[in-house]
Structures are given as structure tokens and as C-alpha cells.
Amino acid sequence: xxxxxxxxxxxxxxxxxxxxxxxxxxxxxxxxxxxxxxxxxxxxxxxxxxxxxxxxxxxxxxxxxxxxxxxxxxxxxxxxxxxxxxxxxxxxxxxxxxxxxxxxxxxxxxxxxxx
Amino acid sequence: xxxxxxxxxxxxxxxxxxxxxxxxxxxxxxxxxxxxxxxxxxxxxxxxxxxxxxxxxxxxxxxxxxxxxxxxxxxxxxxxxxxxxxxxxxxxxxxxxxxxxxxxxxxxxxxxx
Numbered sequence: 001x002x003x004x005x006x007x008x009x010x011x012x013x014x015x016x017x018x019x020x021x022x023x024x025x026x027x028x029x030x031x032x033x034x035x036x037x038x039x040x041x042x043x044x045x046x047x048x049x050x051x052x053x054x055x056x057x058x059x060x061x062x063x064x065x066x067x068x069x070x071x072x073x074x075x076x077x078x079x080x081x082x083x084x085x086x087x088x089x090x091x092x093x094x095x096x097x098x099x100x101x102x103x104x105x106x107x108x109x110x111x112x113x114x115x
Numbered sequence: 116x117x118x119x120x121x122x123x124x125x126x127x128x129x130x131x132x133x134x135x136x137x138x139x140x141x142x143x144x145x146x147x148x149x150x151x152x153x154x155x156x157x158x159x160x161x162x163x164x165x166x167x168x169x170x171x172x173x174x175x176x177x178x179x180x181x182x183x184x185x186x187x188x189x190x191x192x193x194x195x196x197x198x199x200x201x202x203x204x205x206x207x208x209x210x211x212x213x214x215x216x217x218x219x220x221x222x223x224x225x226x227x228x
Binding site for chain 1: 121147149151156157158159160161164166205209211214215216217218219220221
């Protein structure tokens with residue numbers, strides 16, 4: 001399957017723990033986007049990365065959240081000291097390089113539950 | 116900055132009835148427009164897109180959308196829906212220089228027998 005792969009599908013963390021969400025983009029895609037979906041809400045942009053660079057992090061909370069997309073390996077969204085309000089579905093999407101109007105290809109998401 | 120407004124959060128319809136899901140956008144630059152569909156516990160899948168050219172675009176499963184620049188709208192329509200069309204539908208815009216896509220809050224389409 002050459003689609004966008006996210007893992008884990010479900011993640012349960014206690015308040016104060018760290019959550020690490022992983023995303024492997026489609027083959028040949030070098031642009032990665034993270035979105036958060038709260039219950040009964042739409043997708044809210046968090047961060048846009050290319051290999052080793054953060055291009056746009058205007059949607060990232062200022063504290064506790066970070067993202068990376070290293071030269072080798074998947075993109076990681078990291079949430080430190082999780083709180084109940086972090087419970088949501090986190091989606092990763094990818095697109096190919098170039099500035100053409102490509103649609104996004106989404107993974108199936110990681111559903112984070114903070115207890 | 117760009118924004119997307121989906122005017123209906125819930126649309127219930129009976130099977131074989133027509134449906135329209137409304138989407139309006141706001142942008143200071145020209146944009147590309149997309150409709151995505153999300154089935155339960157899955158990610159979003161592209162349904163159709165408007166990039167340029169003909170303002171009426173179609174998907175392989177009978178949906179169509181029309182880009183109306185003067186009304187800044189991109190409404191999604193289907194003349195006859197099926198039970199299997201029950202899903203969440205998201206309208207999205209993307210600027211000319213790649214980067215992020217901005218999504219509406221979604222419309223839940225429920226098709227009843």
C-alpha cells in the first residue's frame with residue numbers, strides 16, 4: 001500500500017504524558033501537513049513541513065506541540081504533557097514536490113484519547 | 116488569508132433524492148477548490164477538484180460541483196443519492212503557491228431509505 005501511513009491508529013495517554021504520532025507520506029511526496037479534528041468540528045491546520053524544514057507552523061499551539069520531518073524516516077508530531085483538551089483525531093496528509101495545485105492525500109488518522 | 120464556509124452542518128435526504136451541499140469561500144488571491152469525503156474512522160479522500168478551465172467538474176460517482184467566481188461559491192450536487200453516500204463532506208481551498216489547504220467545518224450527509 002503506497003498511501004499515507006499513520007501510526008498508531010489509536011493512542012491512549014494519561015494527563016502529563018507525552019504523545020508521539022508518526023506519519024509516512026506517500027512514495028515520492030516530500031510535503032507533509034498535520035491537521036487536528038475535534039469532535040463535531042472540521043479540520044484545523046497545524047503545521048506544514050518539507051524534508052528537514054518547517055514551512056508553516058501558524059496553526060501549532062505555542063507550547064507543548066512540536067513537529068519534525070527528518071531526512072530519513074517518518075514525520076513526527078509530538079505533544080508533551082498532554083491534557084484532556086488534546087483528545088482529538090490527528091490527520092497527516094502529503095503532496096508531491098513542486099508548486100502545482102495538488103490535492104492532499106490523507107492517512108487514516110491517529111485518535112488520541114487523554115484520560 | 117483564506118476561509119471556507121459550509122452553510123449546512125447536517126443534510127438529511129431520502130435515497131434517490133437530489134442533494135446540494137453549499138460551500139462559499141473568501142480569498143484575496145485566486146484559489147484552487149476541492150471537495151473531500153470522509154467515511155467513519157477514515158481519513159479524507161478527494162472527491163473532485165477545480166483548478167482551471169470549465170467551471171463544472173464531475174467525480175466518477177455522480178457528484179458534480181460548479182465554480183462560481185462572482186458568488187465565490189463551489190456547491191456540490193448529486194441528482195440522485197444512494198445510502199452509500201452517507202458521509203462527511205469537506206470543502207477546501209488552496210492558494211496558488213502550494214502550502215496549506217483551508218477546510219470548512221464539514222457537512223454531514225445522511226441518506227435515509
